[in-house]
Amino acid sequence: MRVGDIAVGRSGDKGDILDLSLVAVDEKSFERLERFMTAERAEQALGLAMPARVTRYVVPGLLALKFVIPGALPGGVHASLHAGMHWQKSAIHILLDLDMDE
Amino acid sequence: MKGEAPVFTIGCGAGFAGDRTDAAARLAASGVVDALSLECLAERTLIAALAARGQTPQAGADPRLRRRLTPLLPHVHSKGCRIISNLGAANPRAAAAQVAQLASALDCPPLKIAAIVGDDVLDRAERVQWDQPVTGRLIGAHAYIGSDAIATAVDQGADVVITGRAADSALFAGPLIPYLDGSDDALAMALTVGHLLECSGQVTGGNFEQPGGGGLDARSLANLGFPLAHLARNGTAEITLLDDDPGIVDRLTCTVQLLYEVHDPSRYITPDGVVDFTETRLEETGPRRVRVSGTKLRGKPKQLKVIGFAEEAGFIADVEIGYAGTGAQERALRAADVLRHRLADWPQDDIRIDIVGLNSILGGASMAANAAAPELRVHVSARCPDGETAQIIEDEVYALTLSGPGGGGSLRSERRRNIETVSGLIDRDLVPVGIEWEDRA
Numbered sequence: 001m002r003v004g005d006i007a008v009g010r011s012g013d014k015g016d017i018l019d020l021s022l023v024a025v026d027e028k029s030f031e032r033l034e035r036f037m038t039a040e041r042a043e044q045a046l047g048l049a050m051p052a053r054v055t056r057y058v059v060p061g062l063l064a065l066k067f068v069i070p071g072a073l074p075g076g077v078h079a080s081l082h083a084g085m086h087w088q089k090s091a092i093h094i095l096l097d098l099d100m101d102e
Numbered sequence: 103m104k105g106e107a108p109v110f111t112i113g114c115g116a117g118f119a120g121d122r123t124d125a126a127a128r129l130a131a132s133g134v135v136d137a138l139s140l141e142c143l144a145e146r147t148l149i150a151a152l153a154a155r156g157q158t159p160q161a162g163a164d165p166r167l168r169r170r171l172t173p174l175l176p177h178v179h180s181k182g183c184r185i186i187s188n189l190g191a192a193n194p195r196a197a198a199a200q201v202a203q204l205a206s207a208l209d210c211p212p213l214k215i216a217a218i219v220g221d222d223v224l225d226r227a228e229r230v231q232w233d234q235p236v237t238g239r240l241i242g243a244h245a246y247i248g249s250d251a252i253a254t255a256v257d258q259g260a261d262v263v264i265t266g267r268a269a270d271s272a273l274f275a276g277p278l279i280p281y282l283d284g285s286d287d288a289l290a291m292a293l294t295v296g297h298l299l300e301c302s303g304q305v306t307g308g309n310f311e312q313p314g315g316g317g318l319d320a321r322s323l324a325n326l327g328f329p330l331a332h333l334a335r336n337g338t339a340e341i342t343l344l345d346d347d348p349g350i351v352d353r354l355t356c357t358v359q360l361l362y363e364v365h366d367p368s369r370y371i372t373p374d375g376v377v378d379f380t381e382t383r384l385e386e387t388g389p390r391r392v393r394v395s396g397t398k399l400r401g402k403p404k405q406l407k408v409i410g411f412a413e414e415a416g417f418i419a420d421v422e423i424g425y426a427g428t429g430a431q432e433r434a435l436r437a438a439d440v441l442r443h444r445l446a447d448w449p450q451d452d453i454r455i456d457i458v459g460l461n462s463i464l465g466g467a468s469m470a471a472n473a474a475a476p477e478l479r480v481h482v483s484a485r486c487p488d489g490e491t492a493q494i495i496e497d498e499v500y501a502l503t504l505s506g507p508g509g510g511g512s513l514r515s516e517r518r519r520n521i522e523t524v525s526g527l528i529d530r531d532l533v534p535v536g537i538e539w540e541d542r543a
Contacts, residue, residue, distance in 0.1 A: 014365070015145075015409075019363050025313045046467065048466035048467035061382070062380075064361055064367075066361055077144075078521045080483075081485070083483065087463050087464075094467045
C-alpha cells in the first residue's frame, strides 16, 4: 500500500521553503500515517531530491500532517536549475509513493 | 448554517496571474456573488512587472488586465459584483487608470475605482531585516500589506479595488470585513476563507487526485468552476461552487488547501493576524458544500513580511536536446555523460544535467522506469556569469548534434535572468498604506 492510497497531498513553497501536506481519508488511516510518516522517514525520502531537513507538524483535528523543509529550494522559484520552473509542485509524490507495507 | 444567515458571498476569480478567465466570468454574471477577488501576483509575475516598470515608468501593471477584466466589468453594477485584485502588480496607480479606460471603452456606468498604494518599499530596503545577506542588486522590495485599506475602500463605496503586493488572504478579507461582526473570530474566519479561496481551482478539485488515484475527468477539469463562500456575520462560512460548474468541494479538497503553504498550521502569519488552523472544523453539509468554522486568531504580527528580488550578474542557461527511436534512453544517458565530461570544471552548485522523462523533476527520488522510454530529452541548466558563458553551455548541447550519440535533435534553449527571491521583515510604521481614487472623467 502506498501513502497515496490512504491520503491526499499537495506541495507548495514560499521563497526557498518547501511545504508539503498530507491529509488522511479517515481517523484510522491518520493514526497509521502518523506512525509511518515520521520526520526522519520524510527526510530520508526527500533527501534523494533536495537538501532536506524536515520539520513535521501534526494536526489531529484535520487528520493531517505537514512537512516543512527550509532551504530546499535555494534562491526560490526563479533561480532554480531544474528544467523549467516550479518542479517542487511534483515533490509531494515522493511522499505519496512511499510503500507502507513492511 | 444553524441560523447563521449568510450576509455576504464572495467568489474567487483568479488564483494566479495566468489563471483562466471563463470561470470568473460565470461567477460575475451569476448574480450570486457580492464580490469577486482575483489573486494575480506571485514571485515570478512580480519580477516580470518590475522588469517592465524598469523599462517604462507607466508599465508594471499586470499585462493581462484587459483580457481578465473585460468579461467582468459589465457585471459590476448590473449584478452588484465588486472586483478586488492585486493586478496592480508593480504599479497599482497605472492599473487603476487602465481599469477606468477599459470601463469607459466597454460603456460601463461610472465605476468608483480605488488604487491601494504603499507596498513598494525599495527606497527603504536598508530598513528591512533580511533573513539572509542580500548579495545581488535589489530590483524590487514589496511589503505584504493587509486588508485595512481594502476594507476602507469597499466601505467607502469602491466598485473596483486594485492593489499591488497585498497578501492573498487580504484580497478576500478586505471586502468581507465591513459585513462581519468585528470580532477576532470573524477576522480569523475571513482570513481562513481567503486562504481557502485564493488558489481558485485548487479547492474545487484542481491539482487534486483522489486517495488511491483518479481525479476529475478531462471535460470537468477543462470547465472547472472556481469556488465561492457564503459567510454569516460571525464569519462561519460555507464553501461551494455555482450549481452548473463542474468540480469537487469536500473535506479533502478543503483540508489540503487550508494547509497549503502555511508552514506551522498553528501560526499562519498574515499581515492582518496570526491564524491558528489547528481548531478549524471542516464539515460536509451537502454535496459540494463544506462548512468552515473554529479558526482562532493569535494576535497581530508587529512587522510585515517583505519580499525582495536580488539580481545576480549573468544568466541561467536552460537547454535541451531530444533523442528518439530505438535506443533513445541509452543515447540520452550517453549524451548526458558527454556533457558531464565536457563541463567537468563547472562549479557543481551552478549546473544540473538530467534527463527529461527520467529524473529531471524529482532527481534521485524519481521512480525507476519500468520500460525504456520511446523519447527522452537531455536537460542542462547552468548559472553563468555572463552572456558569453551562457553561449558556451548552449553551444555544448548543440554540439551533441555533430559530436554526440546518434540522432540528437529537437533542441530548445532559453536564458533567464539570475534573480533570487529574498525575504525579510519591516516595521509597520515604515509602510504607510494609502487609497487613491481614480476619477473616471
